[in-house]
Amino acid sequence: MSWLSTVLRLGSPLDYGLFFAGWLIGWALLARPRHLPPAPPGPATARPPVCVVVPARDEAEQLPHLVPPLVDQRRLGDRVVVVDDHSSDGTGDVARQHGAEVIVPPTLPEGWRGKPHACHLGASSGTEPILLFVDADVRPATTLLDDIAAEVERHPEHVVSVQPWHTMPTAGEQMSLLSNVTALMGCGAFTPLGDRTAATVAFGPVLAMRRDLYEQIGGHADPTVRTMHTEDIGLARAAGRSRLFVGSRDGTRFRMYPGGLRDLVAGWTRSVATGARFTNTLLALAVLCWVWSLAGGWLTAPIVYPLSALQVWMLGRTAGTTRWWAAVTYPVLVVVFTVIFVRSLVVLVLRRDVTWKQRSVPSRGG
Numbered sequence: 001m002s003w004l005s006t007v008l009r010l011g012s013p014l015d016y017g018l019f020f021a022g023w024l025i026g027w028a029l030l031a032r033p034r035h036l037p038p039a040p041p042g043p044a045t046a047r048p049p050v051c052v053v054v055p056a057r058d059e060a061e062q063l064p065h066l067v068p069p070l071v072d073q074r075r076l077g078d079r080v081v082v083v084d085d086h087s088s089d090g091t092g093d094v095a096r097q098h099g100a101e102v103i104v105p106p107t108l109p110e111g112w113r114g115k116p117h118a119c120h121l122g123a124s125s126g127t128e129p130i131l132l133f134v135d136a137d138v139r140p141a142t143t144l145l146d147d148i149a150a151e152v153e154r155h156p157e158h159v160v161s162v163q164p165w166h167t168m169p170t171a172g173e174q175m176s177l178l179s180n181v182t183a184l185m186g187c188g189a190f191t192p193l194g195d196r197t198a199a200t201v202a203f204g205p206v207l208a209m210r211r212d213l214y215e216q217i218g219g220h221a222d223p224t225v226r227t228m229h230t231e232d233i234g235l236a237r238a239a240g241r242s243r244l245f246v247g248s249r250d251g252t253r254f255r256m257y258p259g260g261l262r263d264l265v266a267g268w269t270r271s272v273a274t275g276a277r278f279t280n281t282l283l284a285l286a287v288l289c290w291v292w293s294l295a296g297g298w299l300t301a302p303i304v305y306p307l308s309a310l311q312v313w314m315l316g317r318t319a320g321t322t323r324w325w326a327a328v329t330y331p332v333l334v335v336v337f338t339v340i341f342v343r344s345l346v347v348l349v350l351r352r353d354v355t356w357k358q359r360s361v362p363s364r365g366g
Contacts, residue, residue: 022293166320
């Protein structure tokens with residue numbers, strides 16, 4: 001067993017101490033993930049009407065997975081509005097075919113980003129007391145409207161949002177795993193302390209609030225929010241309070257980057273560094289410690305490799321599809337995450353534009 005003795009001798013007490021500190025922090029950051037609670041039983045007319053706003057640009061392939069479930073769960077007074085943001089693939093026609101109302105916005109005004117402008121137009125199209133903004137790649141739970149409306153009514157001064165469970169069936173999509181996990185960790189809502197450590201952030205794919213709160217804080221038309229590609233964070237910061245939840249395999253899900261690694265890198269580049277910028281400093285340092293334990297622990301003390309692989313597999317399952325082979329080869333995930341973060345940081349610091357959906361997205365404004 002001389003080889004085992006050799007392995008055990010690799011790594012100093014300091015190496016092991018640093019690794020286990022980061023490893024334990026990782027468990028703490030996702031110790032208590034919570035799902036959107038079900039609405040209380042009651043008559044169909046018990047809740048206020050909801051206006052669902054879907055900003056969509058070239059989303060013809062995604063909308064058949066989103067619009068029919070939303071239309072099917074409407075109650076009296078609910079509306080499903082798709083804002084067809086100058087698509088070239090028939091997005092508006094697909095939305096109409098599945099029962100949604102469609103708004104075609106004018107040319108994007110100066111000083112606006114595309115998504116905030118689309119959300120603003122959708123929200124302004126009606127008077128429903130509750131607003132729900134949903135990204136086109138979301139696959140909603142069958143009771144999403146009732147459940148999120150109930151949560152908004154319980155907490156009328158909060159932004160309520162859900163990070164959907166990420167369906168990642170391909171090898172390329174698995175490279176998104178650490179970005180998903182760190183997004184959940186960085187919000188701070190899922191530690192043993194719960195909301196007491198939560199940062200003022202929100203999850204953009206599913207975000208709801210009362211209309212009166214939306215109008216009070218200026219909504220997407222607020223001069224700061226309208227210029228942000230992380231407009232969800234802008235709304236949460238303006239409101240000052242948020243309620244955060246995670247989706248599940250059998251609940252609200254999404255598939256963000258079916259195009260694979262190229263789309264994944266481009267998509268996360270828009271938001272990773274910006275999200276870190278608006279994250280509580282202590283939470284950001286805690287997430288960094290965890291990633292550091294993944295990056296360096298196995299190099300200085302190889303025997304801890306299985307512990308990190310097990311952790312990536314278990315924590316990853318909270319965020320989305322996690323293949324065993326992706327967890328076993330987690331150093332590859334660390335490299336991809338590091339490349340995305342550095343690329344995002346460079347874009348943010350140098351104020352370079354990012355191309356997304358055939359539209360240039362300036363890095364200025366967050």
